[in-house]
Amino acid sequence: MAEAYASSVIGAPAARVWERIRDFNALPDWHPAIAESRIEGGGPSDQVGCVRAFRLTDGGFLRERLLALSDYDFSVTYSILESPMEVENYVATLKLTPVTDGDRTFAEWSAEFDCPPEREDELVALIAGDVFQGGFDALARALGS
Amino acid sequence: MVRVRRTTVLDAPIDAVWRILRDFNGHDRWHPIVERSGLEDARRTDQVGAVRNFTIRSGERVREVLLTLSDRERRLRYAIVGSDLPLRDYVAELFLKPVTDGNRTFWSWSSRFRTPPGEEETLARLVGEEVYEAGFAGVRAALGLRAGPASPPPPAPRPAIGGTNAAVERPPSRLGSPPSPAATARPMDRGAAGAVEGEAMVIARHGGPEVFRAAPSPAPPPGPEEVRIRQTAVGVNYIDVYCRTGYFDLVQPPGAPGLEAAGTVIDVGSGVRHLAAGQRVAYACPPPGAYATVRTMPAALVIPLPDRIDDETAAAVLLKGMSAEFLLHRVHALEAGETVLVFAPAGGVGRLICQWAAHLGARVIGATSSEAKARAARTAGAHDVVLPGEASLEEQVMELTRGRGADVIYDGVGRDSFAHSVAALAVHGHLVSYGQASGDVGPFDIGSLAARSAKVSRPNFAHFTDTPEKVAAITGRLFDALERRVLRAEIGGRYPLREAAAAHRALEAGETIGSTILVPEAAAG
Numbered sequence: 303m304a305e306a307y308a309s310s311v312i313g314a315p316a317a318r319v320w321e322r323i324r325d326f327n328a329l330p331d332w333h334p335a336i337a338e339s340r341i342e343g344g345g346p347s348d349q350v351g352c353v354r355a356f357r358l359t360d361g362g363f364l365r366e367r368l369l370a371l372s373d374y375d376f377s378v379t380y381s382i383l384e385s386p387m388e389v390e391n392y393v394a395t396l397k398l399t400p401v402t403d404g405d406r407t408f409a410e411w412s413a414e415f416d417c418p419p420e421r422e423d424e425l426v427a428l429i430a431g432d433v434f435q436g437g438f439d440a441l442a443r444a445l446g447s
Numbered sequence: 448m449v450r451v452r453r454t455t456v457l458d459a460p461i462d463a464v465w466r467i468l469r470d471f472n473g474h475d476r477w478h479p480i481v482e483r484s485g486l487e488d489a490r491r492t493d494q495v496g497a498v499r500n501f502t503i504r505s506g507e508r509v510r511e512v513l514l515t516l517s518d519r520e521r522r523l524r525y526a527i528v529g530s531d532l533p534l535r536d537y538v539a540e541l542f543l544k545p546v547t548d549g550n551r552t553f554w555s556w557s558s559r560f561r562t563p564p565g566e567e568e569t570l571a572r573l574v575g576e577e578v579y580e581a582g583f584a585g586v587r588a589a590l591g592l593r594a595g596p597a598s599p600p601p602p603a604p605r606p607a608i609g610g611t612n613a614a615v616e617r618p619p620s621r622l623g624s625p626p627s628p629a630a631t632a633r634p635m636d637r638g639a640a641g642a643v644e645g646e647a648m649v650i651a652r653h654g655g656p657e658v659f660r661a662a663p664s665p666a667p668p669p670g671p672e673e674v675r676i677r678q679t680a681v682g683v684n685y686i687d688v689y690c691r692t693g694y695f696d697l698v699q700p701p702g703a704p705g706l707e708a709a710g711t712v713i714d715v716g717s718g719v720r721h722l723a724a725g726q727r728v729a730y731a732c733p734p735p736g737a738y739a740t741v742r743t744m745p746a747a748l749v750i751p752l753p754d755r756i757d758d759e760t761a762a763a764v765l766l767k768g769m770s771a772e773f774l775l776h777r778v779h780a781l782e783a784g785e786t787v788l789v790f791a792p793a794g795g796v797g798r799l800i801c802q803w804a805a806h807l808g809a810r811v812i813g814a815t816s817s818e819a820k821a822r823a824a825r826t827a828g829a830h831d832v833v834l835p836g837e838a839s840l841e842e843q844v845m846e847l848t849r850g851r852g853a854d855v856i857y858d859g860v861g862r863d864s865f866a867h868s869v870a871a872l873a874v875h876g877h878l879v880s881y882g883q884a885s886g887d888v889g890p891f892d893i894g895s896l897a898a899r900s901a902k903v904s905r906p907n908f909a910h911f912t913d914t915p916e917k918v919a920a921i922t923g924r925l926f927d928a929l930e931r932r933v934l935r936a937e938i939g940g941r942y943p944l945r946e947a948a949a950a951h952r953a954l955e956a957g958e959t960i961g962s963t964i965l966v967p968e969a970a971a972g
Contacts, residue, residue, distance in 0.1 A: 310548035311456050399555065402575075403455035403583060408553045410544065435548060 303391075304417055306426045308434035309410045314445035316400040316407040320376045322441065323396060326354055326368050332444060333437045335359055353383065362386040369393065382415075387425060389415040409438055448536075449567050452557035453579035459590045461545045461552045465521045467586055467783060467808060468541065468554075471513045472499045476783075476808050476828075477589040478582050479932050480504045483825075498528065504932075507531035514538070527560075534570060535561040556582065584931050589783060589808050591776070642667045643675065643713060645741035647703040648947040648965075653693030656948040656955070662701065666741040669716035674746035676728060680762035681737050682707030683940075683950050683963040684795065685859070685884055686908075690735055691951065698735045705737025705965075707766040709758040719746040721915075727752040731766035732912060738947055740967040747915050753926055760929070760936040763962035764799065766908075768925040768934060769918075770881070771799040773911040775807065776924070778904050779855045779877050783808025788844060788853035788871060790814045790860045791884070792824035792832070795962045799934050800857050801827035806933045812847060814840055814864075816957065823960050841870035852876055852899070862886035872899045879904045884957075937961030943968055 312319055322332050327347035329336040339356035341347050347354070348371055355365045363386070370379040376398035382389060394413035401408050411434035417425050457464055467477060472492040475484040484501035486492060487510070497513045508531055515524035522542035527534055539558035546553055556579040562570045587593070647664030669675045682705075689695040690704040698704050709729035715722050722728060730737075732748040752761055774796075775781045787804045791797040792813030805811045805828030813824035813832040821832040833843040844853055852873035858864050861883025868878050876899055880888060896903065912918050928934045939961030942950040950963050 307545075308547045309544060309553065311546055311551070311553070399454060399553070401456055401553070402453045403580070406456070408454065408456065408544070408546070430547070438548060 303414050304422045304426055305412065305414050306429040306434065307410070307412045308430045308438065309408065310435070310438035310442070311401065312407045312409055312438065312442050312445060314407060315405050316376055316398045319398055319407045319409065319441060319445060320373075322445070323398075324348065324371065324373065324378065326352060326371070326378065326380070329354070329356055332440055334440050335432065335436060370395075387417075387428075388421060389417050389425065391416045409441070411437065448559050448561060449571050450557070450559045451571050451575045451579070452555065453575050453583070454553065454555045455580075455583045456546060457552045457554060457583075457587060457590065458549075458592055459552055460550050461521065461543050463590060464552045464554065464586065465518075465543055467589055468543070469493060469516065469518065469521075469523065471497060471516070471523065471525070473808070474499075474582075475501060476805050477585040478578075479585050479806075480577060480581060515540075532570075533563050533566060534574070554583065554586075581931075585806070585933070588928065588931060588933055589806060591807075643677075643741050645739055646944075646967075647736070647739035647742075648944055649701040649703045649738075650691050650698060652700045653691065656691070656951040658691065658700075659948040659951075660701070661945050664703065664739050664742075666713075666739075666743045669714060669719075669743050669746075671717045672719060672746055673716040673743055674719060674722050674728070674749050675713040675715070675741065675743045676708070676710045676749070677713050677741050678708045678710035678737070678739060678967055679758045680709050681705055681739075681944060681965040681967070682731070682762040682764075682766055683942075683947075683954060683965060684766050685882060685954060687735075687738075688951055688955060697733070703736045703738040705739070706733060706735055707731040707762060708737040708742075709752065709761040709765070713741070715746060722746055722749060722751065727754075727758065729756075729758070729761035729765050731769055732918070733909065738944065738965065740944065748912070748918050750918060750922055753930075755930055756926060759938060759941075759964055759966075762964050763795075763938045764929065764934065764936045765922070765925075767795040767799055767962060768929070769912060769921045770796050770908060771803055771934075772921045772925050772928075773906065773908075774857060774879060774881060775800060775803050777911060778879050778881075778906045781807050781809055781855065784810075785854040786810045786812065786848055786851070786873070788812045788814060788856040788858075788868070789824075789829065790856075790858045790864055790868075792827060792829050793820035793960045794859075795959075796859060796881075797857070798823070798827045798937065798961060801829050802934050803928060804828070805830070806928075812844060812853065820960065839870075840864070840867040844871040848873070855879060857881065859883075860885050861888050865891070866895075869895055869899070869901065872901045874899050874901075876901045877904065878902070879906065881906055938964055940964070941966060 325347050327339050327341050329339050337357050337359045339354050342353040345352050353367050357363050365383040366380045368380050379395040382392040392415035396411045399408040470492050472484050472486045475481045480503045482502040484499050487498040487500055490497035495513050500510045510529035511525045512528045513525050524540045527537040537560035541556040544553040642665035645664050645666050648659050649662045650658045651660050666675050687704040690698040712722050712724050712726045714724050728749050729752050730749040787809045789797050789800050792801045801811050811829045813829035824832050831847050853871050854873050855877045856868045857879050858868045859882030863885035865888045939959050940963035942965050944965045944967045953959050
């Protein structure tokens with residue numbers, strides 16, 4: 303089981319950051335790698351169990367299922383159903399924690415998955431770097447660093 | 448059930464922070480409200496089930512049991528099992544997470560508890576601010592970090608002044624900042640042309656305390672880059688004795704010794720922009736002449752006093768505290784876990800070194816001469832104290848350190864202690880000889896250091912404090928430490944200025960505990 307983890311501090315209150323990311327269908331609004339997204343079946347994006355189908359700016363196509371959403375913990379957990387990456391059993395969580403010392407946000411994004419051993423380092427770097435840290439950087443640019 | 452949570456981000460790698468926090472019994476070294484902490488039943492500090500028994504500054508006793516310790520999650524949980532505080536069923540958790548974006552550390556500290564009815568809010572605030580937030584500040588200080596919340600972008604490491612470690616220096620803002628509106632106000636007493644009447648304690652010749660004489664000492668109007676100060680408290684330092692005896696060639700009769708005082712600005716000369724009439728100020732710098740009611744002196748190294756530092760505190764700790772700052776941060780960059788031997792741990796500089804070194808996470812051993820001073824040293828943070836006895840100083844230090852010796856020794860005693868200090872050093876140890884209260888060290892065989900691959904420093908206060916930028920950096924960290932009560936001024940002797948001779952006699956007799964100050968009569972009355 304491989305693990306990827308990235309964390310950052312975003313210079314905005316956690317509630318404001320959460321407004322951006324709680325919408326499971328809103329990735330194109332804030333993540334630079336995502337071009338377009340829709341919820342399969344046209345249901346609400348905060349319905350646990352819903353599936354988002356989205357296309358990356360490089361053309362890749364993914365489907366992800368919402369496994370858990372918590373407005374109390376500011377956390378969202380999802381799994382990959384289909385992706386161009388060679389990963390299986392991929393489950394990721396994005397979680398926000400208020401930093402009381404300065405009204406900022408500690409953001410953590412982690413994933414566990416299975417993959418061919420020889421590709422593990424590359425995939426961990428891609429996921430922690432381009433996907434997770436790339437998302438944090440975009441949030442920081444949009445909401446304040 | 449009350450719930451409290453505080454979180455912060457520290458500009459330090461997670462392992463450095465966890466090293467400090469995982470020591471369940473080490474909180475008396477970094478938490479400003481924890482006085483002394485001990486473990487019950489001979490358990491180890493990382494033994495789950497261990498009970499730490501400690502006193503907090505307000506006097507209450509607390510016993511807490513370690514419920515969880517995880518090096519993997521960098522998490523610990525503990526509960527209060529006995530306390531004078533009205534906190535019931537108190538269970539707390541703290542954990543660290545890495546901020547991978549910048550090699551920083553997220554720290555969460557939270558608890559839940561019950562209180563007597565109506566006290567929920569007060570106690571929640573007390574726990575959140577005086578325990579958790581104060582703890583954040585304490586660990587920041589222990590790590591040598593800038594006070595206050597870490598800035599979101601990690602600061603680039605910058606070269607530190609005077610060969611310190613990577614501790615972040617505060618920018619020299621105190622002296623270099625643009626003048627505040629108050630500082631540009633017109634000096635009020637400017638029109639009073641001519642000198643301001645005053646009196647100084649001067650030395651008739653170099654010699655014993657009996658050479659002091661009171662003499663009229665008017666302060667002339669300040670010239671360019673000068674300031675005239677009405678002094679309210681004057682600090683007494685051992686260097687004043689050297690000036691009086693002529694050991695240091697700094698004061699020619701009939702001059703006045705003294706390098707440290709606090710007071711209020713009467714007026715300033717042209718070109719002085721960081722000070723203004725009516726402002727509270729202090730200084731710890733040459734030229735000597737502080738034993739006076741009023742004086743006119745160069746303004747560059749005179750600093751405005753923050754409101755929270757009163758005049759007597761400033762006079763009592765400025766020079767000693769600045770010394771402690773560069774001894775602990777610049778001459779030797781003290782690190783958590785090092786063993787420090789401090790001579791004269793009940794004296795002015797020694798006490799501050801003990802407080803600060805313990806706070807930084809060092810193991811502090813004091814070397815002193817009486818039970819009373821040993822108690823004072825322990826109160827200041829010394830974990831152990833060695834006294835003259837059957838075993839020599841170095842034998843006692845070796846026994847306390849299991850044969851290892853001290854990593855750094857702060858020795859202001861000089862002749863009587865020097866050889867013992869060399870023998871008490873650890874391999875690669877550092878002997879910092881910063882004074883000679885018992886007399887000159889004299890000729891010294893450098894070959895004796897080879898037995899320990901040791902080094903010796905002989906720092907000179909002037910070289911660390913000769914520019915406004917250096918003074919601002921040192922006093923910035925010093926005032927922070929005072930404000931956070933890492934350092935506590937203790938004024939052990941307060942004499943009228945005219946009784947300077949008595950103050951010197953007490954200092955030379957080794958009778959003083961804490962700092963000694965002189966109070967000009969006008970200010971005293």
